[in-house]
Amino acid sequence: MPARDVYANGIRLRVVDEGQGPAVLLVHGFPETAHAWRHQIRALAEAGYRAIAPDLRGYGGSERPEAAESYSVFDIVGDLVGLLDALAIDEAVIVGNDWGTTIAWQVALMRPDRFRAIVAIGVPMMGPAPMRPTQLFPQNEEALFYTLYFQEPGVAEAEFERDVALTLRKLLFAASRDAGPRRQGDGTPNPFSMVSRRLGLLGGLPDPAELPAWLTEDDLRTYAAAFAESGFRGPLSYYRNLDTNWRLQRSLAGLKVGVPALYIAGEQDVGLEMPGMREIIAAMPALVPQLRGNVFIPDCGHWAPQERPDVVSGNILEFIGTL
Structure with missing residues (x-):
């Protein structure tokens, strides 16, 4: 899909902007770009909405600040508010x-005046952690939790950039439904789990003999070209701000998400197998009083917008139609 550069919040963002009508801002995750929303962009535009999907800072064709501290959730929220300003959009x-869901929850929490509703896919709204996140994640002599593995600058970059296409193929496949059912501790590869200090993250993940049906060779080439351009330093810097985010977000203590919300997740999303995640989902109404419901999509993994595009697009459109 054609993209253009937009200057927002003092940074250059590569943005796909399709359709006319009420604005819907689509925020991708890791390791993705705006290409992750290719199906929803088309569906929203055809339904009479303006679909806007940026490459977040550090990703793809967008600008890549050098300093790791430039990737806090507050910086990203500023980018998205600035993007609305640059496009002369009052609300979305x-x-x-x-x-992208972690960011979207914070956007909805901080700026309900600009974002009138939220669709959150995969990651539930969570209350504040009792201590710095890096103190909560497990590690031992043989392995450490993947978010801790991402903390040391240069380590994960060296592994991921050795063969970008292989990295993306393994990460995208391993978190999808196609890799099969997973439970913590059963030995089945899970990219959102413990990482061997000896093998790294990719060493424990399968390399599929063929791509799953939802990820074509052209899709993989598009992603690989984007990460070959950007590298992984910017994307990994989001994880390196987990403690900073925790510290700064204490200023928001007690706030609740005050706009209508819909939560969607694939039933085979490996993120749901993280300890305590289903309890967090059940407790969401206390933090999101206008939660309109939870949708769990059968036969779907972590990349729901790509794995089950029609179902995701249909739920987004149905939800927006009720606003």
């Missing part, structure tokens, strides 16, 4: 997946 519905 925000839709996120994976990291």
Whole structure:
């Protein structure tokens, strides 16, 4: 899909902007780009909406600040508010997946004046952690939790950039339904789990003999070209701000998401197998009083907008139609 550069919040963002009508802002996760929303962009535009999907800062064709501290959730929220300003849009519905959902929840929390509703895919709204996130994640002599593996600058970059196409193929496949059922501790590869200090993250993940039906060779080439351009330093810097985000978000203590919300997840999303995740989902109404419901999509993994595009697009359109 054609994209253009937009200057927002002092940074250049590569943006896909299709259709006319009420605005819907689509925020991708890791390791993705705006290409992750290719199906929803088309569906929304055809239904009379303006679909806007940026490459987030550090990704694809967007600008890549050097400093890791430039990737806090507050910086990204500023980018998205600035993007609305640059496009002369007063308000939008925000839709996120994976990291994009984490950002979308904070956008809805901080700026309900600009974002009138949220569709959150995969990641539920969570209350504040009792301590710095890096103190909560497990590690031992043999392995460490993947978010801890991402903390040391240069380590994951060296592994991921050695063969970008292989990295993306393994990460995207391993978190999808096609990799099969997973439970923590049963030995089945899960990219959102423990990482061997000896093998790295990719060493424990399968390399599929063929791509799943939802990810074509052209799709993989598009992603690989984007990450060959951007590298992984910017995307990994989002994880390197987990403690900073925790510290800064204490200023928001007690706030609730005050706009209408819909939560969607694939029934085979490996993120749901993280300890305590289903309890967090059940407790969401206390943090999101206008939660309109939870949708769990059968035969669907972590990349729901790509794995089950028609179902995701249909739920987004149905939800927006009720606003």
